[in-house]
Amino acid sequence: MLVIQRIQSVFLFLAFLLNGSVFFNALYSHAMNDPQAWIGLGYAIILTIASLGSLGTIFLYQNRENHRKWVSVLLLVQIITIGFSVGIYISLGGFGTFLWDETIGLGLLILALGAQLYARKKIKDDIELVKSMDRIR
Template sequence: MIQRLQTLFLALATLLNLSAYFTPIYEKAMDDPQQWIGLGLAISLMIAMVSNVVSIFLYKNRRNQIVWIKYSALFQVIGFGFCTGVLFSLGGIGTYLWDEALGTGLVFLGLIFQILAIRFVRKDEELVRSMDRIR
């Protein structure tokens, strides 16, 4: 389980989502007068983290693992949308908003790692199918 590369990608995506909670973009989202923006960001990142961890332990059923990672990527995109919305509501990417852009970049990097995990799970599935054909 640990030696598979997609496990590393999913763990990194989970850690990046967790680190997004400690960036100024999360603080700005929670300080918004409309509470649904901050709560939407928090909930979408939390669901993405939990489904990443669940999909790590589904290594025996690769098709089910791909489905879980896709759902996680969906919530990751929603979280990235919230981060981007908060960033642009602050005035876009300027000289004084690099910390907020960093938080948004962490969420986007987590999405990239999830896409890489899907790719490597599919490669494992193709390898297993090719080995079954050889037998």
């Protein structure tokens, strides 16, 4: 069975793409240009973990419980990434019509969170399906 045929793998790959696209967004460039260097470095590290974590968890499909556990940990990392992004976004001057590019970056991270949540739901559905088939045997 190919890995990418499973719907949760598609959504985890989508989360990888969405997180990775933030590296090319104005929100990331503002974080890197911040006078406090630790903010840009911390944001780059947590965004890299969130992005590569989504890609890495695709290959844990053989052990469903382990797969679900790592996706749940990845959800926490994604929430921390969104928190970092909101902090950077607010430090730019709050919410307004002049921050469209930064808003798109924040939206991409929220969409990635949604993709990870849906992937975790589908992994849970797979676990329940296998358990129900075991009861029938």
